Amino acid sequence: DKADAVADRFGLPRPTEVAAPAAGAAGRLAAVRELFRPESRWATPLLWLASFCGLLLVYGISTWLPQMMRASGYGLNSSVSFLMVINAGGIVGLLIAGRVADRFGAVRVSAIWFLLTAAGALLLKTHLPLGVTYLVVAVTGVWLFSAQVMVYAATNTVYRDSERAAGLGWVTGVGRTGAVVGPWLIG
Structure with a gap:
């Protein structure tokens, strides 16, 4: 009843009851096989790739941005400040992205x-004036962090209700592999 009330308040479809997957290894394997049914056969590996690459960028940039900016000729104080600015941009992006995705779709956004x-990121390769660089870093943070989160939101449009838990779990798990690889690869 509470879920129906929330759905009604926000104009969302009411939730439907979904059967729980079978327990044990056989149930988990069946859940993964469902992610590759004909309707989502191509979407599943693309979501995995997007999540892997997105978290590779998020964690790689978060780890190495100050060092990359120092190598580009910016001072130590500015280089460390860029990390705070890109994360602040990420916060703003997360507040904006959901609204934009509601209108245009999470996959497209x-x-x-x-x-x-x-x-x-390509603009950061050039040595811009400091104020412009801060702006580019902030806006890049808006896009980077929220683009990654929109990959999670896209699973809602790809998988059926009965597949969403496994779909999101695998998208997240494969993405975390990118989070581990990112700092090493960018370093």
Whole structure:
């Protein structure tokens, strides 16, 4: 009743009861096989790849941004400040991304924002005036962090109710592998 009341208040479809997957290894294997049914056969590896690459970037940049900016000629204080600025941009991006995704779709927003992240990262390769660099870092943070979160939101559009837990779990798990690899690869 509480879930129905929340759904009604926000104009969402009412939740439906979903059967729990079978217990044990056989149930887990069946749940993973369902992620590759014909309707999601291509979406599953693409979501895994997006999550892997997104968290590779998030954790790689979070670890190495100050050092990369020092190598580009910025001072130590500015280089450390860039890390705070990109994370502040990420907070703002997370507040904006959900609203934008509600209007245009999480898959589209994630894809476009990853492209914008790439453009922002390429701009950082050039030595811009300090104020412009801070702006580029902040806006890149808006796109980067929220693009990654939109990958999680996209699972809702790809998987059926009965597959969402396994789908999101695997997208998250594969992404965490990128989080481990990111600092090593960028370093």
